[in-house]
Amino acid sequence: xxSVVGVSKSLGQNKILDDVxxxxxxxxxxxxxxxxxxxxxxxxxxxVGIYTPDEGEIFIDGQKLIDGSSMKEKIAYIPDYQNFYNxxxxxxxxxxxxxxxxxxxxxxxxKLKELFSIQDQKKIRQxxxxxxxxxxxxxxxxxxxxxxxxxxxxxxxxPVIRREVLNLIVQxxxxxxxxxLISTHNLGELEQICDHIGMMNKGxxxxxxxxxxxxxKVRKIQVAFKGEIPKxxxxxxxxxxxxxxxxxxxxxxKEGVEKVMEEIKKxxxxxxxxxxxxxxxxxxxxxxxxxxxxxxxTF
Amino acid sequence: xxxxxxxxxKNLYKKDIRLHWxxxxxxxxxxxxxxxxxxxxxxxxxSKLDPMSYQYIEELAWRSYMITxxxxxxxxxxxxxxxxxxxxxxxxxxxxxxxTKTLELLGVMPYKRVQIYMSKVLAGLSIMxxxxxxxxxxxxxxxxxxxxxxxxxxxxDVVHWIYMSIVPILLxxxxxxxxxxxxxxxxxxxxxxxxxxFLPGGLWGLLMMNAEAIxxxxxxxxxxxxxxxxxxxxxxxxxxxxxxxxxxxxDCIDKINLIMGILVxxxxxxxxxxxxxxxxxxxxxxxxxxxxxxxxxxxxxxVAICTMLLxxxxxxxxxxxxxxxxxxxGYVIGLGLGWFIPNYCIQVNRRA
Amino acid sequence: xxIIDPRSSTPIYQQIIEGVxxxxxxxxxxxxxxxPSVRELAKMMTLNPNTVAKAYQExxxxxxxxTFRGRGxxxxxxxxAKKDGEKMTELKDIFKKAIVEAYYMGIxxxxxxxxxxxxxxxxxxxSK
Numbered sequence: 001x002x003s004v005v006g007v008s009k010s011l012g013q014n015k016i017l018d019d020v021x022x023x024x025x026x027x028x029x030x031x032x033x034x035x036x037x038x039x040x041x042x043x044x045x046x047x048v049g050i051y052t053p054d055e056g057e058i059f060i061d062g063q064k065l066i067d068g069s070s071m072k073e074k075i076a077y078i079p080d081y082q083n084f085y086n087x088x089x090x091x092x093x094x095x096x097x098x099x100x101x102x103x104x105x106x107x108x109x110x111k112l113k114e115l116f117s118i119q120d121q122k123k124i125r126q127x128x129x130x131x132x133x134x135x136x137x138x139x140x141x142x143x144x145x146x147x148x149x150x151x152x153x154x155x156x157x158x159p160v161i162r163r164e165v166l167n168l169i170v171q172x173x174x175x176x177x178x179x180x181l182i183s184t185h186n187l188g189e190l191e192q193i194c195d196h197i198g199m200m201n202k203g204x205x206x207x208x209x210x211x212x213x214x215x216x217k218v219r220k221i222q223v224a225f226k227g228e229i230p231k232x233x234x235x236x237x238x239x240x241x242x243x244x245x246x247x248x249x250x251x252x253x254k255e256g257v258e259k260v261m262e263e264i265k266k267x268x269x270x271x272x273x274x275x276x277x278x279x280x281x282x283x284x285x286x287x288x289x290x291x292x293x294x295x296x297x298t299f
Numbered sequence: 300x301x302x303x304x305x306x307x308x309k310n311l312y313k314k315d316i317r318l319h320w321x322x323x324x325x326x327x328x329x330x331x332x333x334x335x336x337x338x339x340x341x342x343x344x345x346s347k348l349d350p351m352s353y354q355y356i357e358e359l360a361w362r363s364y365m366i367t368x369x370x371x372x373x374x375x376x377x378x379x380x381x382x383x384x385x386x387x388x389x390x391x392x393x394x395x396x397x398x399t400k401t402l403e404l405l406g407v408m409p410y411k412r413v414q415i416y417m418s419k420v421l422a423g424l425s426i427m428x429x430x431x432x433x434x435x436x437x438x439x440x441x442x443x444x445x446x447x448x449x450x451x452x453x454x455x456d457v458v459h460w461i462y463m464s465i466v467p468i469l470l471x472x473x474x475x476x477x478x479x480x481x482x483x484x485x486x487x488x489x490x491x492x493x494x495x496x497f498l499p500g501g502l503w504g505l506l507m508m509n510a511e512a513i514x515x516x517x518x519x520x521x522x523x524x525x526x527x528x529x530x531x532x533x534x535x536x537x538x539x540x541x542x543x544x545x546x547x548x549x550d551c552i553d554k555i556n557l558i559m560g561i562l563v564x565x566x567x568x569x570x571x572x573x574x575x576x577x578x579x580x581x582x583x584x585x586x587x588x589x590x591x592x593x594x595x596x597x598x599x600x601x602v603a604i605c606t607m608l609l610x611x612x613x614x615x616x617x618x619x620x621x622x623x624x625x626x627x628x629g630y631v632i633g634l635g636l637g638w639f640i641p642n643y644c645i646q647v648n649r650r651a
Numbered sequence: 652x653x654i655i656d657p658r659s660s661t662p663i664y665q666q667i668i669e670g671v672x673x674x675x676x677x678x679x680x681x682x683x684x685x686x687p688s689v690r691e692l693a694k695m696m697t698l699n700p701n702t703v704a705k706a707y708q709e710x711x712x713x714x715x716x717x718t719f720r721g722r723g724x725x726x727x728x729x730x731x732a733k734k735d736g737e738k739m740t741e742l743k744d745i746f747k748k749a750i751v752e753a754y755y756m757g758i759x760x761x762x763x764x765x766x767x768x769x770x771x772x773x774x775x776x777x778s779k
Contacts, residue, residue, distance in 0.1 A: 011583050012592075029699050050406045050582050067578070068411030077407045083400040087318060099310040100408050167697045174690040174700040191657035195699045212662035212705075219660075273744075276660035 001026045001179050002047060002147060007056035009042055016042045018203040020056070024196065027177040029169065031190040031211075033283060034200035040183045041080070043200070044151050047181070048077040060147055073102050076140035080152040082132040084124045090135065091120035101143040109142035115164055130156040137165055141172065148172070148180045154189060166193055187279050201287050218282050219274035221251040223264055230267045236260065240285045250275070252285050307421060308414040311405075315392060315422035322388055326380055327430035333369045333376045335437045338445060341365045345447065363451050370438075370452050370460050372543070381467050381542050384427055386492045389475030392419045394485025397585035406582055416577045420476060420570055427468050435461045466559050467541045471496070473566040473573070474538060480576035481594060483587045484648065500537035503530050505608040512612035516623045588648050599641050606637030652679075655696060663698060667706035672715060675726060676774055686716055686724040 004022040008015065016039045024030035034040050045051045047058055049065035049072060057064060063071045084093050098104050116138040118131055127135065133156055140148065148169070154162045170193055172178045184190055190197065197214065199207040223233070224247045233251075234242065238260060241252040248271065253260045257274060264272055277285075341362060348358050368374050396402040405415055438457050442448060478492040494501075503526070510523045534540055540547040541562065544555060551558070576590075584590050589598060610633030611626050618625065653670030655663055674680050686692075689707055693700040707724065710716045718724045753763050 027701065029701075045403075045582075048407045050403050052581070068409060068414070070409060072407065072409035075407065079403075081400075083404055085314070085318060085401055086399065092317065096310065096314055100410070102409075163697065167694065170693050170697055170699060171690075174693050188658060191663075192697060193699050195701045212664060212702075215660050215662050278658065278660065 001028075001061060002030070002149075002181055003059040003062075004043070004047065005057050005059070007043070007046060007053040007058060009046055009051060009054050011042065016203055017046070017053075020200075020203070020205050022198055022205050022208065024179055024181050026061075026179050027173055028179055028196050029173060029194045030179075030181045031194035031197040032181060032183040032200060033185075033187075033190065033197055034183075035287065038200040039203040040200055041151055044077075044079075044149055044181075044183060048075055048149050073143070074146035076143060076145035076148040078133070078136045078140055078148070078150040078153050080155065081129070082136040084132065084135070086123070086125040088124050089120065090118055090122050090124065090127075093124060093135070094120070094139065097139045097143065103144040105142055105144050108144070109138070112138050112141060112168075115168075128156075130158065130161075133157060134161060137168070141168060144176070146176070146178060148178055150180070150182045152184055153182060154184070154186060162189075169193060187283070191279055199283065199286055207286055214282065215279075217257070218277055219257055220277050220281075221253065221257060221261060221264070222248060222271065222273050222275050223251065223269050224248045224271035225267065225269050233264055233267060236263075252277070252281070305411070306413055306417045308410060308418050311410060311414055311418035312422050315419050316425065319388060319391060319422065319426055322384060322391075323426040323430055326384055326427060327433060329376050329380055330430055330434040331437070333374050334434050335441055337365050337369050338438075338441045338448060342445070342447060366448055366451050370456050371545075372460060372463055377464065378542055381464070381471065382539065385423075385468055385471035386475045386489055386496075388423045388426060389472055389479055389492070390485045390489040392423055393476070393479035394483070394488050397483055398485060400585065402585055403582055412578050413574060416574050420473075420573075423472055423476070424469070427472065428465060431461055431464055431468075462559070463544065466562050467538075469566045470538060470541060470562050473569040477569045477573040477576070480573050480580060481590055483584060483590050487588045487648075496538040498537075499533045500540070502605070502608075503533040505605065505612075508612040509608055512615050512626055516615060516621045516626050518621075586648075588645050595645065599638050602641050603634050603637030607631075607633035609633055610636070652695070655698065663702050664706040664709065667692075667698075667703065668709055668713075668715075671706075671710055675715070680726055682726050682728045684726045686726060688723060 002022070002024040004020055007017055007020045009017040020039075020043060022043070032040055032043075042051065046053050047060070049069070060071050060075060063069060065071060065075075085096075088096070094109070098106070098109075116134045118127070118135055118138075124132070133153065137153065154165060157165060166189060169180055169182075173180060182190070182194065191211070195211055197207075197209060197211050198205050223229075229244075229249055236251075236253070238254045238256065239251060240254055243250050251260075261272065261274075344362055344365070345359060348355060352358075369377065396405070402415075435457060438460075439454060442452070442454060442457065474496065475488070475492045478495060479488045482488040482491050506526055506529075507523075510526055514520065514523075534547055535558075544558065545552060548555065548558065580590050584592075589595055607630045611629035614629030614632070615621065615626050653667075653674060655666050655670070657663060659666065671680075671686075675682075680686070686707075687695065689700055689703045692698070693703045707716065707718075711718065714727055714729070716724055717727050750763065758766075
C-alpha cells in the first residue's frame, strides 16, 4: 500500500505540493486525476523515492524509502518519459534490470516477450516513445513488484497495446494483490480499471474516494417549478452551476445532494430528481469549486 | 567482503564501463603512439644512419629524445591526456546521467548512493589506468627485447613513469568528481573544473598584474615581495603543475615522493568529500548549473572578483594609459560582467 | 458475456450484477452452470478484480450464485425471486420515466401494454 502523510514539496521557489494526504490500500488500483501542473508528477516522484519531501512522510507497505531501502526492490515506476541509457542496446538494459532486482523473474520476462516484441539488438535511442514505454512496462512487471506507480503509462501507446497493458495491470492485481497507482488524463481507462480515485489540483489532494461511491452519490439535480424558480434555490450557496432549458433546471451542487433536495421539496416542485453526471462533469465541477476556472467559452 | 559490496556494486561498475570504455581505447591508442611506437620510430630513424660515420654516436645520442622524452612524461600527447581525460570522463560520468535523467532511474532502483558514486569513481579510474598499465607492460617488453634502447633507460624509469602518470590522473579525476558534486551540467562541470584547477596560480598571476598596474598608475613603489613569496606556496595548489613535477618543484626534488604521497592522500580525501556532497545532492536540481542553491551568491561574488582583477589591468594595459581612474573603471566593468554574466547563464540554463 | 460501459454513471459492479441476472433470465447461463472465477472474469473483461469481487459478493448475498470451496462459483440452483421493497420503488421510478416518455411521444396505454408483452415474450422465449 501507499501512504502519503502531510507531504509538502517545493521545487526552487515554487511550492508544488501543499500538505498532501493520500492513501492507496493493498490491491487497489488508484487513479490520480488532475489538471496539468497540479503536482501529480512531483507527488509520484516523491512516492518512488526520487525526491525527498520537505515536510511529511511517505510509507510504502509501511516502510519509509530511505537511501538504498530494500523496499525499492518491490517498487515499479513507469514515468511518462522513460529514461534509459541511450547508448545501450535493449538487451543491455534488460541485463541491467536483471542484475539489479533480487526478485527478477526470468520466466515472466520471457513469457511477456510474446506480447512486447522489441528486438534485443536495437539501440535504445532508436526506440520511439511508445516502444520505450512498452519496454519499461515489460521490465517493471518482470521484477515482481508489490507496488506499481505509473505516470500516464498509456499515452503514446496504440489502442491494441493499450488494452493489453490495462489487462496486464488487472491480472497483476488479481494474482499478486499489487497496489497500483496510475496518474492519467484518460477517464475511460480510469473508469475501466480503477476502484479508487484521487483528484489533485494546485498541489493539494481535493478528494479521495471509492469510484463506485462517487458515481452513486454525486449527481445533478433536475428540478422544475410551476411558476418561477424560487430565488433561494436559484442562488443557493452550495450551487456550482445552474442551467435551464425552459422550466427545467439542472443544478450541480457542491456536496450533500440529499440536503439540497430536502430544501427544494419545501417549495413544491413539479419535477425533482437526480440525473447522471459523467466523470468528466464531476471532475470539471469539483475542480471548478477549487478555482479551476473557466466560463462558457464561445468563439 | 561485506564492506566492499556495500560500497561498490558490480552491476553499476559494469554499466559505467560499458558506457565509457571508448575513452579507454582512445587513451590506450594515444599512449601506444607515444611510447611503444616511439621505439619503432627510433629504430626506424637509426636504421638510416651509417654506423661507420664519425658522427654516428652523436647522431644516436641526439635522437634518443624520441624515447626518453615520453618515458619522462615530457610529451605533448601525455600532457593532453592528463589534462583532458580525467576532467572529461568525470564530466560524462556525472553530467550525462543527470542530463538524460538516468540518475533518477538509479534513484528508484535499490542502490545506495554510495554505491552509485563509488562505482563511478572506480569505473573512471579503471578506464584511465588500465591503458597505462597495458602500455607499461608493452614498454617493459620492448625494453627487454630491443637491445638498441638498452642504454637509453632502465626498467626503473618505466616504473617511475607509470607512477608519475597515475598520481596526476588520480588527483585531477578526484578533483573533477568533487567539482561535479557542486556543478550540475556536463559543460559547466568541465569548464569550472579547468578554471578551478588553474585558479590558485591564476589568481596569483592576477594579483601580480594588479600590483604592476597599481604601481604604474599610482607611481608608487611598494614592496610586493610578499606576493612573490605567495607564489612559492600557490604553486603547490595549482593542480595542473603536477603534470611536470620535476620542473615546477625542482627546488624540492628530493621530497618529490613525499609530495606524490600527499597528493594520493589528498585525492582520497577529495573522493570522500565528493561522496558526502553526493549524499546531499537533490535530484530536483539535476540540470541546474549549481547543485546547491546557496552556492549561487558565493559563485557570482567569486567570478566578479576575478573578472574585476582581470579587467582593471587589462584596460590600462591595452590603452596604455596610466590613469588610476581608468583602472577603477576597469574594475567596475569587471565587477559588473562578473556578476551579471553568471547570473544570466544560470537563468538561461534553468529555462532550457 | 455481457457489455460493460465504464463511462456509465451506473457503477461497474452494478452492471455486472445486472448483466449476470439478465444472462440467467435469457437462459445464456443456467442454474448449476460454473461461473468464471473473479480472476478469470477480471481478465476476460479487463476489469478491476475488486470490482468483480464486489459484484460476486452481492450476487451471493442475493443468492443468485453460490461458491463452493475448492470447486468454484456456480449459478444457484434455486434463485428465489424476492420482491425487495427498495428495488420495487426504483423499478416504479424506471417505469414512470419510460411511461412519461411514451405518453410524450403520443403512445397510448394500449400500445405500451403491447410493447411490454413483446419484451417479456422475448425474454421468456430465450430461456428454454
